[in-house]
Amino acid sequence: MAVGSPLGRSTHVFKAYCIETGKLVLLKDTWRVVSASQIPKHIIYEKLKKQGYEDAGFVNGKTHFFAIEVIAALLTEMVTAVRDAIIAHGDTYDKAKILHRDISSGNILITETGGGLLIDWDLCKKLQDIYEGQGHIERTGTWQFMAARLLVIPTDGEGAVIPDRADDLESFLSSIWF
Numbered sequence: 001m002a003v004g005s006p007l008g009r010s011t012h013v014f015k016a017y018c019i020e021t022g023k024l025v026l027l028k029d030t031w032r033v034v035s036a037s038q039i040p041k042h043i044i045y046e047k048l049k050k051q052g053y054e055d056a057g058f059v060n061g062k063t064h065f066f067a068i069e070v071i072a073a074l075l076t077e078m079v080t081a082v083r084d085a086i087i088a089h090g091d092t093y094d095k096a097k098i099l100h101r102d103i104s105s106g107n108i109l110i111t112e113t114g115g116g117l118l119i120d121w122d123l124c125k126k127l128q129d130i131y132e133g134q135g136h137i138e139r140t141g142t143w144q145f146m147a148a149r150l151l152v153i154p155t156d157g158e159g160a161v162i163p164d165r166a167d168d169l170e171s172f173l174s175s176i177w178f
Contacts (some may be wrong), residue, residue, distance in 0.1 A: 041122040051096040081116025103171035128169040145174040
């Protein structure tokens with residue numbers, strides 16, 4: 001599924017009550033990306049956990065619903081949350097060699113303690129795949145938050161742009177502005 005649709009992937013986020021833990025959780029409902037070139041989300045989360053990113057969340061690889069034990073807090077905590085998400089992004093980039101490629105305000109959560117979590121890794125790519133030309137042909141990300149160069153420069157053919165860390169960092173800045 002291309003992310004070029006103005007409707008995106010119809011993502012909705014809800015507070016929910018987990019019967020098993022007795023806690024409020026975040027329930028995210030989204031159209032799953034199904035593509036031969038896309039790594040399934042549960043594999044990415046497993047890799048992130050192995051690299052020490054413990055807040056990667058719980059994912060059931062067979063469904064497009066998943067829950068994370070996080071309650072959204074006040075928007076005044078957004079800067080701290082973005083800082084934590086940038087740190088997680090940097091650690092993931094440096095240690096796991098993965099580029100997120102879909103940074104947006106909807107993918108940065110504020111925890112009960114005022115920290116931040118970076119979620120929604122289903123459009124990410126391994127750096128090796130990006131540089132070997134195995135990335136998505138279409139643009140990926142939430143248009144309102146995408147780096148300007150990714151919107152202006154073609155993503156395929158001669159002179160195509162290769163997404164990089166700076167593009168994701170620009171998206172973090174757009175998330176703060178939003």
